[in-house]
Amino acid sequence: MFGYWDALYFIYAFIIGLLISYLLMKWAEKASVGTRKEGDGSKIYISGEDQDKVIPQFEHLQGYFTGRHVMWGFIRGINKMFLTFRREHTGLLTDYVSYLLITVAIVLGAMVIWG
């Protein structure tokens, strides 16, 4: 048998992840409270999104830190990349053909030169 993994490592990684998240939350809390203990100043803007903002159809999650915070940073951070990818998906048959020709040309060129 090759390939090695141990379920315990995943549990360790999970616990460490939880610990880091907790420390981050505490740090954010401390950093955002400032001089006041109540009001907007005490909110943690992990993602730049207000955790008390009511999201339509997700009212039951109000006040919780959800996966959206992580997703927000992730997707927002590379938004330009998504836009570029989407722009290339035109749905035009001519583009599909062009990409096929380009792909075959790349493979052909590389094989003829270095193959």
Next chain:
Amino acid sequence: MNVLPWLIITPLFGAFSMPVISLLGGKFREHWVVIVSGLTLGIAAKVFYTIWKSNEILVYTLGDTNPIGNGVKFPIRIIWEVDLFGALLALTITFVSFLAILYSLEYMKHDTGLDKYYTLTLVLELGMLGIVITGDIFNFYVFLEIMSIASYALVAFRNDTWEGIEAGVKYMFVGSLASSFILLGIALLYGQYGTLTMAYLAMKIAENPTLISKVALAFLVGGLLFKSGAVPVHMWLSDAHPAAPSSISAMLSGLVIKAGGVYAIARIIFGIFNPGLHSYLKAFDMPALNLNTLGWIIIFFACLTLVIGNAMAVVQNDMKRLFAFSSVGQIGYILLGFGIGIVAYGDKIGEIALTGAVYHIVNHAVIKGLLFFIAGAVIHQVGTKNLNELSGLARRMPFTTLSFIIGAAAIIGLPPLNGFASKWLIYESSAMYNPILAVIAVIGTVFSLAAYTRVLFTFLGVESEKVKMVKEPGNAMIVPMLVLVIIILVMGILSWQISDKIMLPTAKMLEQLNGEYIMALLKFMGGG
């Protein structure tokens, strides 16, 4: 008795008898198609077991007992040459097809023209089976076209929507162009070496590796990258797979891009242009092809595919389109495994990568089959596949949601599910070969996680108006999903046993360090 020909005869007979059987009524037709596909699954299981037990390649000559022609010393007849890789694929194809047909009984209940639908489904199945068992490159092309034409028709099966027709027509146009490249590659090889038998072709190319053989290889790989749905030639896939009926989407995403795409690439590279054979020739300063270049080309496209495919899945609102882009992403992992298998040929790393790729082909077929069945259940019951309208489905369709959670976790690669085992092997081999490749692979998985979390978030949200009255689909749709969920769980729990007992021997037989694929033919020529 050699059961191998029945693997093709059974679905072929089933398909062509369908119009006559349909005259006896819808119920009879349904029983017939289930029996035919069940029988085909049984035959594939028998073929797989025979090869797995004996660890020997099965060679069958069409119309004769010997592929060698009378009065000549080389093979002239069409042969089918099945190793463990082909047999494993045949088993996977028949299994998922059987479940897809079972699922169709209820899913397609309200459609008309079902005799055509089942005929095309069986033709699609036999096309894929032909690809994975053949040892003749032109025969391979014929089966590839049988499979492709059935796919074009099935994508556009529901001709009451423009989505299906547009996707089908686009798929057909570009697919035919890709097929032309493949045919051109085959024609060049035949013109240069005068044979179509893959194993014999491997010997002839090794004897005299010319520029023509490089060009032919490039055309073959270029065309087959398209059929695999690799980026940037994946756009047909994200149109076609969501447009087809969900039972067919499961077959297209789970099987067609494997049999007609990544399997074919691996078979041509390891069977005809074997990297080991050419590095051996190079070691003796003899003319040889540099297959490392091809390995890196495949790795390049694999990295593009797994990042862009999974990233595009994140920004989809159409659930089936999201799954289709996810399929593109997963093809990236399989290609990465094969690419590393080529550049690290003969090495432990190459072996791990190939095992991971073979394993992931099977895992992805099962997982994506389940996910498209789930999408079908949602469309069937709710009438939409728009994620913005599916909030709160979990309460009304708990089994479907639970199945989705298991399927999504498996495709992301969470332990202890089957997707984890195969992805782990691919990560491990890429990290050992070049850590940058492992990082790229993990980035792909992060996108995959983001995409599926979004669907999960939708399913677990507050009930929207649209889902208030829905309920679980009938048993004919539930049972195939349940079977796949069980398979995913069992394959996850027994992942390393499966890896050791099945996937590793399969990868070794594909890699053929001792030229087993050629040797199986040489036995008929007085060698071996």
